[in-house]
Structure formats: structure tokens, C-alpha cells
Amino acid sequence: MKTVCKASIILILSCLISVSCSENKVVEPSRINYSDTTYWYSCGDESHAADVFYVYPTVSAISFAENDSSWFADITLPEVREEANGNQRFNKMLYDEYNFYAPYYRQMIFEAYQQPDDMLVKLAQCAANDVNDAFQYYMSHYNHGRPFFLMGHSQGSQMLIELLKHGMTEEQRNLMVAAYCIGYHVTADDLAKYPEALKPATDSLMSGLVIFNSVTDTVSIGMVSREDVVGVNPTTWTAATDTIPAVAHLGMAKYNEARDSVLIVPCPTRTYLYHHNTVCPDLDPEMVFIPAYEAMFPKGNLHFADSWLFGGNVVENMRCRLRNYKK
DSSP, X not given: OOOOOHXXXXXXXXXXXXXXXXXXXXXXXXXXXXXXXXXXEEEOOSOSSSEEEEEOOOXXXXXXXXXXXXSBOOTTSHHHHHHHHHHHHHHHHHTTTSEEEEEOOOOBOGGGGGSOHHHHHHHHHHHHHHHHHHHHHHIIIIITTOOEEEEEETHHHHHHHHHHHHXXXXXXXHHEEEEEEETOOOOHHHHHHOTTTOOBOOSSSSOSEEOOOEESSXXXXXXXXXXXXSOOBTTTTBOOOSOBOGGGOOOEEEEETTTTEEEEEOOOOOBEEXXXXXXXXXXXXXXXXXXXXXXXXXXXXXXXXXXXXXXXXXXXXXHHHHHHHHO
16 A cells, blocks of 8 residues: 655645634645555455445544644544544444444544534534545545445544535445434435435435434433434334334443453343434433533433444344345
8 A cells, every 4th residue: 555755744744724713713724645544544354245434433632722723633643543543443343244444534623513603614624524535535445346334423423424415426325335324413404405415214224324313311412413303213223203112222332351342232221212312211311421511412312322322233234234235
């Protein structure tokens, strides 16, 4: 694999985004060269019949107060890439039935989400460009015509939705089995504006966009999923609002240190859909509650668990959708 030369790396470092905190301006960033494997956690091994293109959630521990030159995670730094590796390693083990492709990207730090909407849109463009550039490199150099899944969580899902809106050709869409954009939202305006790009999957077999967000009660829906009009119940993969018995929950994904692997373990809960959020009334509302983020994710909001809470259901559903796609 060809890598960028030292001069190119210096150029990337010198051109990284700079933001004036006082003037609230965003400078157009340089682009990442995804032919350099430094910027990939995993480039797959092509031993399987289908791929996963995975985009990780917000993992950067950097605060704007500690790094007042940028609103973004600087992936030229090894320690910043390392922040993403635990999450990516977990998901690579969870989706080990597929060739796993996972780029690093200059994701927004958490404070970006506290900015006014117009500022947030500008800030999101850097991460969206990186994910688009990585995906295009993947399609041109790694995919070789195999069916693939898009998979993300939280900010990763946000960037995949932007990719669906703006970055995919019809030929690429035809190879996509499904886009699991977990822990984010699509609004009614999004659906009206991008009817071809954002096609929700309305059953357990069809290709298309799959979104789910989970809570323990109807009052803990947070700002991330409040406007969602697409979310399904991941125990049925439909928008039906019936209460589903706990037996339909196929287990959560959990890291097993003794085996150094991800296992599916029981996590029984009834589920039902309320305003496109999956309510899990049998789970502890303290399960993943973080007081510092209560404004966005109140107690009972399971956003931080969404990517593994229905691990058994997701793994089994991917098999079903792929079998149906191959028909």
C-alpha cells in the first residue's frame, strides 16, 4: 500500500483546521490522504463475501479549553487515533463475519454540539468530508464489487447519513445491503429533501436505512432522537408500536476479557416503540447515565448503550438482510 511521504504529513499538520474562538470562524481544512494506511484502523482482509464500512462515535477526550486551536480530533497524532481504537476493536470483533473497513476521521469534539446550529453545520463539514473521502477510497481500492453494510453510532451515524445524502452514486447504492445508523436521527425535512438517498428499511429484510434509539421510559428521549421519524424497534425491525416480549431481545454484545472476544449475553427486556424511540422498560435507567451529559442524555436515555445493547439482534438481522440481498 502506497503511503504519503514525510513532506505530505507535514503539509497535513500545517493545514489542519484552525478556529478563532473569539470570532467563531471555521477555516476550510485540508483533505486527508486515505491512500496512507495511517488513517485506517482496519483495511479488511477480503476473506469474506461482504464488507462492513464502520464509522465510530464521538470518542475524543480533548476539550476545546485544552486545545483552543481546533474543534476537531487531530488524527495525525497517534494518541488521538488510539482514542478510537477500543471502540473500533470491539466492533471489528462483533462483526467478524465481514471484512471490516474503518477509517479514522477528524470528528468534532463534544463542545461542538453545544454551538448554534449554523456553526455546528460548518463544523460538521470537516468530519463529513473525511468520511466521504475514506468511503470513496474504499469503493475504488478495497470493495471490488462486494455487497457492503454501512455501520455507525452517534456522530459516526451522523456522518454516514451525510454520506447517504451527498456522497454515493447509484452504482454504490446498489451494492449497499443496509445502513445501520444507530443512535442518530432523520427528520421529516430530511426525508422530503432526500427521498432517493434516505430510503428507510421498513421490515427485517429489505435494503435501506436502519435507525434505532433506546430509552427506559418515554420522558428520557434526548435531543439526538427527539425529531426522528425513521427509528424502528430492533427486536422487530419495524415501526409497529406493540409491546414485544423479552424473548425477542437476542442479547447484548459484551467484551469478554478472558477470551479476548465479544460475546452475546442475555439482556432480557420488553420493548415498544414511542415516537420512533425504542422503550426498554425493564432496564435500569442508571445503566449508562453520565451526569455531565444529562442535558443531552437524561437519566433513562440509553444512547451510550445503543451500539451494543441489541448486538444479538443486529448480528442476526445483518445475516437475514444479506441473504435476502443475494437473492
